[in-house]
Amino acid sequence: MPTPSHRHCPNHPKGDHGDCAGACGGDGIPVIDLGVLLNGNAEERSQATHELGQACEHWGFFMVINHGVPEALQEEVMEACKELYSLPRDEKAEYIAAGPKDPVRIGTGLFYSDVDDAICRRGYVKMVAHPEFHCPAKPARLRDIAVEYSARTRQLWLELAKVVSESLGLDRGRISEVLNLESCFQILVGNNYPPYAGSDGVMGISAHSDHGLLTLLFQNGVDGLQVKHNGQWITAKPLPGSLFILTGDQLEIVSNGRYKAVLHRALVHGRQTRMSFVSLVGPCLDAVVEPVLELAQNDPQGMKFRGIRYRDYMEHQQSSKMNTKAALDIVRVQGDILTCESTTNNSTEADSSGYSPTS
Ligand SMILES: O=C(O)CCC(=O)C(=O)O
Ligand SMILES: [Fe+2]
DSSP, rough: OOOGOOOOOTTTTTSSSSTTTTTBGOOOOOOHHHHHHHSSOHHHHHHHHHHHHHHHHHEEEEEEEEEOOOOHHHHHHHHHHHHHHHGGGGGHHHHHSOOOOEEEEESSSSSEEEEEEEEEEEEEEEEEEEOOOOOOOTTTTHHHHHHHHHHHHHHHHHHHHHHHHTTTOOOOTHHHHHHHHOOOOEEEEEEEEEOOSSOEEESSSSEOOOOOSEEEEEEESOEEEEEEEEEEEEEEOOTTTTTEEEEOOOHHHHHTTTTOOOEEEEEEOSSSOOOEEEEEEEOOOTTOOOOOOHHHHHSTTTOBBOOEEHHHHHHHHHHHEEOOOGGGTTTTTTGGGGSOOOOOOOOOOHHOOOTTTTT
């Protein structure tokens, strides 16, 4: 009998899963069943924990099903965002004028990104949701919806962080303890990509990794998110009701490089508006993020990253010219830089280009 999560593996029905972590959707993207992690028997939980670890290690990306975030709430989030995007510009002016350090910021328009040598057509709204909640004043209903969504996704994220910890062979609470996750920093980002049917060189958001620990993402039914896997860009197609989970830079640091922050980007659709909504959660802003000691001690290469305060890491990422995953290089212990996938010297002004997606 397959375990419950094996049921979601249309690509490998005969059980030959390769590196798909034992359960996968289209293109082998791993699928993790939170229901099994919470309510399964010991064996099922241990199998699902292993699968989650494999997903983080080999993909940095997976879908989670039975996650407990109501679909109706996700629809409300999208509807409220749509309302926000269509407000007259002067009703959003203070947020459009805001900088990367402001708790609410709205970005509109076109940016050139030399990371991908592409024009990015992306509007966005960013709101800091935890430890203090902020959001635009209008539309009025946005606040309650976003408060609820941030709380639900934070709860899910805390649960996933425990499983991540366990999958690394640590106590369930270890990562939470070292990164003070009760005081985690959370940002919500709504992305809006108008349709574009023109020729090459236009995309939604260029290749990057997110600076947090884990990012939760869903979209409005229009595909466009791509993740880099084994050197190839794969378009992520969600299973109905699933959420996408992406590993971020802080997870790469804390796991001493065992789990890599996933490179991802978004394409625009030729005829339809694509929208996505991101809940990015990271450590407490004042936590010093460094590899968990036991993991570094058990690694023949030792400590692969120096410690850095999460707040300083984010500032560095947002203020420097950088590409893809280059922000990680400031904490990478010398010698490991050469093994990093992304060290070409394309540069993009985070501030003006919107490259820094969660700034
Ligand atoms: O729109 C997407 O699917 C990706 C968005 C993203 O990567 C981000 O906001 O950090
Ligand atoms: Fe992202």
